[in-house]
Amino acid sequence: DSTLNVITSLSTNDPMYEGLVKFKNQVETASQGRLSVRIFVGSQLGNDSDMLEQAMLGANVAVLADGGRLAVYQNELGILGAPYLVEDYGQLNVLVDSPLFSEWADSLATRHGLHIFSFNWWQGARHLLTQKPVSAPADLQGIRMRTIGAPVWIQTIDAMGATPTPLAWAEVYSGLQQQVIDAAEAQYTGMWGARLYEVITHVTKTGHIQLISGLVGSERWYQSLSLSQQKIVTRAAIEAGRFASKQVRAEEVKIEEALKARGVVIAEPDTTPFRQSAKVVYKNLGYAALFRDIQTLLQEADDANDSSH
Amino acid sequence: MMMMLLFLLLLAIGLPLAFCLLIAGLSYFISAESLPIAVAVQRLVASSQSFPLLAVPFFILAGHIMNHSGITQRLISFSNLLVAWIAGGLAHVTIILSALMGGVSGSAIADAAMQARILGTPMQTSGLGKGFSAAIVTISALITACIPPSIGLILYGFVGNVSIGKLFIAGIVPGILLTMTLMLTVFFQVKKHYPEQAEGEKRPHLRQIMRSMNDCKWALLFPVILIVTIRFGIFTPSEAGAFAVVYAGIIGFWCYRELTFDSLITSLKDSIDDIGMIMLIILSAGVVGYVVAYQQLPVSLAQAVSDLTSQPILVLLLCLIFLLFVGMLMEGTVIVLLLTPILVPVVQTVGIDPIHFGVLMMIIVTFGGTTPPVGIAMYSVCNIMQCPTDEYVSAAWPFYLAVMGLITLMALFPSIVLFLPELIY
Amino acid sequence: MQMIHRIERWLCVLLLVAIVFLVFIAAIMRTLGYPLIWSVDVAQLLFAWLAMLAANQTFHHGQHASVDIFTRRLHPAYRELLFSGLDVLMIVVLGVLVWFGVELFMANPQRTLGSTSIAYRWVTLCVPVGAVLMILTLATRLTRRHHRENPEAGL
Ligand code: NA
Numbered sequence: 005d006s007t008l009n010v011i012t013s014l015s016t017n018d019p020m021y022e023g024l025v026k027f028k029n030q031v032e033t034a035s036q037g038r039l040s041v042r043i044f045v046g047s048q049l050g051n052d053s054d055m056l057e058q059a060m061l062g063a064n065v066a067v068l069a070d071g072g073r074l075a076v077y078q079n080e081l082g083i084l085g086a087p088y089l090v091e092d093y094g095q096l097n098v099l100v101d102s103p104l105f106s107e108w109a110d111s112l113a114t115r116h117g118l119h120i121f122s123f124n125w126w127q128g129a130r131h132l133l134t135q136k137p138v139s140a141p142a143d144l145q146g147i148r149m150r151t152i153g154a155p156v157w158i159q160t161i162d163a164m165g166a167t168p169t170p171l172a173w174a175e176v177y178s179g180l181q182q183q184v185i186d187a188a189e190a191q192y193t194g195m196w197g198a199r200l201y202e203v204i205t206h207v208t209k210t211g212h213i214q215l216i217s218g219l220v221g222s223e224r225w226y227q228s229l230s231l232s233q234q235k236i237v238t239r240a241a242i243e244a245g246r247f248a249s250k251q252v253r254a255e256e257v258k259i260e261e262a263l264k265a266r267g268v269v270i271a272e273p274d275t276t277p278f279r280q281s282a283k284v285v286y287k288n289l290g291y292a293a294l295f296r297d298i299q300t301l302l303q304e305a306d307d308a309n310d311s312s313h
Numbered sequence: 314m315m316m317m318l319l320f321l322l323l324l325a326i327g328l329p330l331a332f333c334l335l336i337a338g339l340s341y342f343i344s345a346e347s348l349p350i351a352v353a354v355q356r357l358v359a360s361s362q363s364f365p366l367l368a369v370p371f372f373i374l375a376g377h378i379m380n381h382s383g384i385t386q387r388l389i390s391f392s393n394l395l396v397a398w399i400a401g402g403l404a405h406v407t408i409i410l411s412a413l414m415g416g417v418s419g420s421a422i423a424d425a426a427m428q429a430r431i432l433g434t435p436m437q438t439s440g441l442g443k444g445f446s447a448a449i450v451t452i453s454a455l456i457t458a459c460i461p462p463s464i465g466l467i468l469y470g471f472v473g474n475v476s477i478g479k480l481f482i483a484g485i486v487p488g489i490l491l492t493m494t495l496m497l498t499v500f501f502q503v504k505k506h507y508p509e510q511a512e513g514e515k516r517p518h519l520r521q522i523m524r525s526m527n528d529c530k531w532a533l534l535f536p537v538i539l540i541v542t543i544r545f546g547i548f549t550p551s552e553a554g555a556f557a558v559v560y561a562g563i564i565g566f567w568c569y570r571e572l573t574f575d576s577l578i579t580s581l582k583d584s585i586d587d588i589g590m591i592m593l594i595i596l597s598a599g600v601v602g603y604v605v606a607y608q609q610l611p612v613s614l615a616q617a618v619s620d621l622t623s624q625p626i627l628v629l630l631l632c633l634i635f636l637l638f639v640g641m642l643m644e645g646t647v648i649v650l651l652l653t654p655i656l657v658p659v660v661q662t663v664g665i666d667p668i669h670f671g672v673l674m675m676i677i678v679t680f681g682g683t684t685p686p687v688g689i690a691m692y693s694v695c696n697i698m699q700c701p702t703d704e705y706v707s708a709a710w711p712f713y714l715a716v717m718g719l720i721t722l723m724a725l726f727p728s729i730v731l732f733l734p735e736l737i738y
Numbered sequence: 739m740q741m742i743h744r745i746e747r748w749l750c751v752l753l754l755v756a757i758v759f760l761v762f763i764a765a766i767m768r769t770l771g772y773p774l775i776w777s778v779d780v781a782q783l784l785f786a787w788l789a790m791l792a793a794n795q796t797f798h799h800g801q802h803a804s805v806d807i808f809t810r811r812l813h814p815a816y817r818e819l820l821f822s823g824l825d826v827l828m829i830v831v832l833g834v835l836v837w838f839g840v841e842l843f844m845a846n847p848q849r850t851l852g853s854t855s856i857a858y859r860w861v862t863l864c865v866p867v868g869a870v871l872m873i874l875t876l877a878t879r880l881t882r883r884h885h886r887e888n889p890e891a892g893l
């Protein structure tokens with residue numbers, strides 16, 4: 005089948021969706037209509053883990069998934085969701101273009117039948133959404149903060165001082181409203197889409213995790229394509245990821261203005277104490293050596309960049 | 314299309330609904346080359362992995378325990394005192410009870426199943442027909458879908474990116490209107506079909522009401538505590554279901570002293586059969602839901618609607634008619650999850666308030682659950698009360714008309730739904 | 739057979755009690771500020787098993803919802819025949835679920851359940867196991883009906 009079904013848990017209002025539309029258009033025009041892409045929003049065909057499983061089974065599907073979800077298959081990919089790993093989009097690109105990363109991707113494809121089309125879909129930095137001002141980890145003591153129910157996230161929130169409380173994203177709004185939880189953490193576009201600004205008063209820009217996703221699909225489907233078609237899909241996926249990330253950046257500026265207009269207090273604290281306390285996550289999850297490797301890699305790229313200027 | 318015909322054929326020859334859904338769904342997986350059949354099994358399992366769905370077994374169990382703990386009897390006698398003097402007696406009691414307990418339950422199916430257990434037999438012994446009793450119990454569950462908290466509205470708000478707080482408040486007035494409409498319909502139906510019921514008892518004195526309220530304070534406190542815990546703290550709707558079970562147990566054991574260990578075990582065992590029946594249907598609906606989504610059936614249908622007209626009121630009515638049709642074929646929460654992201658943009662582009670649409674969608678989708686061919690609420694109730702489907706339908710159609718009338722009214726005059734949320738926000 | 743059935747019934751009761759307990763305790767602990775991270779995931783694992791096992795119980799004690807408009811009007815002998823045919827059809831469908839359920843169980847051992855380190859395949863397993871139990875129930879019912887039919891035919 006020459007159709008690829010791309011699934012995301014996000015809605016059509018999310019900038020990632022615009023990226024997927026670009027991916028669809030580019031694949032369809034470049035392949036002169038021989039390949040087609042269908043986009044499904046709102047997890048219509050299953051949640052992200054379900055979709056990865058379907059791709060493994062050989063269904064012609066792909067999904068926007070974060071590193072944490074892929075970590076059960078390829079442990080190293082889990083580090084992409086760890087706190088304060090990369091500083092910006094440039095560093096992210098250096099990382100996913102590195103031989104280190106393609107080693108992981110190859111292993112994922114051969115061992116588990118999952119193909120990474122591109123891993124440069126940046127959804128924004130995660131910030132703290134609270135009912136009171138926060139300036140240091142100590143302020144988070146005893147605060148029940150909703151986070152994603154995966155080890156990296158739970159460890160990160162715990163290390164930053166709050167009490168991690170996993171809750172379905174759908175229940176975060178009512179949970180905050182009814183004080184089932186005291187706080188949440190999310191990227192700007194996510195909190196905007198879920199209207200969390202209606203139920204919180206403070207945004208603290210810790211940027212503790214860069215939310216990075218990849219377009220991951222069935223290796224069996226990818227291998228059924230001709231070489232030139234494979235190139236078309238890969239190139240489109242990379243360009244679409246870049247485009248979507250740019251959209252996010254533009255969107256975030258607008259959202260921040262709108263939040264201020266609604267009276268939400270936005271604070272930019274010194275992130276050093278949060279960084280310090282989050283370091284323990286790497287040790288706890290066994291990523292300490294890998295973290296050093298990646299920092300060296302990023303440092304080298306930085307130096308090369310500086311010397312070329 | 315083939316799938317639909319296969320489904321209807323199997324249903325007609327008496328194959329259990331869950332298996333009709335399963336076979337229809339599996340037939341597509343077998344014919345589609347790019348879809349491994351193991352994915353169908355995944356969808357079956359995945360349907361059970363939804364936290365809001367846990368409310369279903371909880372409220373079924375809570376209903377059974379309440380039967381044995383004296384809570385239900387006291388609530389019934391209170392509702393009895395309040396409205397039994399009106400022609401139709403227990404039918405009105407059922408509706409009032411639905412409104413009382415609707416503020417607690419988020420699931421229309423659970424509500425209907427619970428009330429079928431509690432009120433099914435008493436209604437019939439009071440002289441109301443089996444089909445009539447089943448119809449009242451099922452259709453009054455619509456009130457549950459409106460009055461907050463409603464799991465359906467939470468899902469709609471999430472998927473459609475609509476304010477959940479506003480949706481909750483918008484549900485209150487329609488819930489009350491539904492209660493009144495159903496009571497009026499019962500009044501006229503009873504006059505017509507059960508004239509001996511129309512006599513009624515004397516109206517209660519205030520003193521009587523106060524005494525009865527005191528007698529059943531734990532029972533009356535029950536919905537109030539649940540609403541408060543959900544609205545202002547502590548519990549999500551699913552957790553409130555677990556709380557309902559625990560509360561009903563505590564009240565039965567220590568306050569009313571009517572619940573015994575043996576009757577607790579009996580309630581658990583009775584719940585298992587209800588849960589097995591309802592859950593197998595919901596799980597199988599997950600397989601069909603995947604196929605429906607995979608074929609992008611909703612997308613093409615919604616597109617057809619917007620191609621037809623851009624007149625807001627016509628688009629709204631078309632959407633509602635479409636939802637009514639889909640609601641008759643599929644499970645309510647599945648529809649909300651599948652169609653909200655498609656229909657909300659359609660109605661928004663022609664200028665319809667998504668809050669307004671959401672409440673109407675919730676009512677009409679739940680309404681679909683009370684009608685053949687795939688009304689899950691209807692099947693649950695008819696199964697529990699052992700009422701033949703055709704007997705149910707012949708008693709239910711006046712209520713269908715009344716509810717449709719109310720929905721049309723609310724569609725034509727959006728302010729009926731919207732004035733309260735606009736007042737508060 | 740009777741033995742399996744009774745064990746299953748008690749297992750269902752235990753599962754239901756455990757689910758209520760887990761969700762209730764989770765809510766209480768979170769309110770107190772000590773959220774139990776795994777409780778809801780485990781509750782959902784048990785819920786999947788409860789659903790499949792209870793579905794088999796419904797065959798024993800109640801009835802799975804079906805439309806009876808047509809079958810009610812059928813001659814009893816034909817109705818029995820039709821029901822036997824439907825039982826066979828259900829056994830075939832359940833057989834498909836067993837086969838592909840086992841395939842799914844084998845295919846993805848790495849996937850974990852929510853925030854826990856429990857393999858998700860233990861959720862998946864409820865389908866083949868539940869389907870096998872339902873096949874046993876239906877097969878027993880089918881042979882019983884068959885044995886009963888013979889003397890009736892003699893009359
Ligand atoms: Na009711």
Ligand code: NA
Pocket residue numbers: 415416417418419420456457458459460461462463464
């Ligand atoms: Na409700």
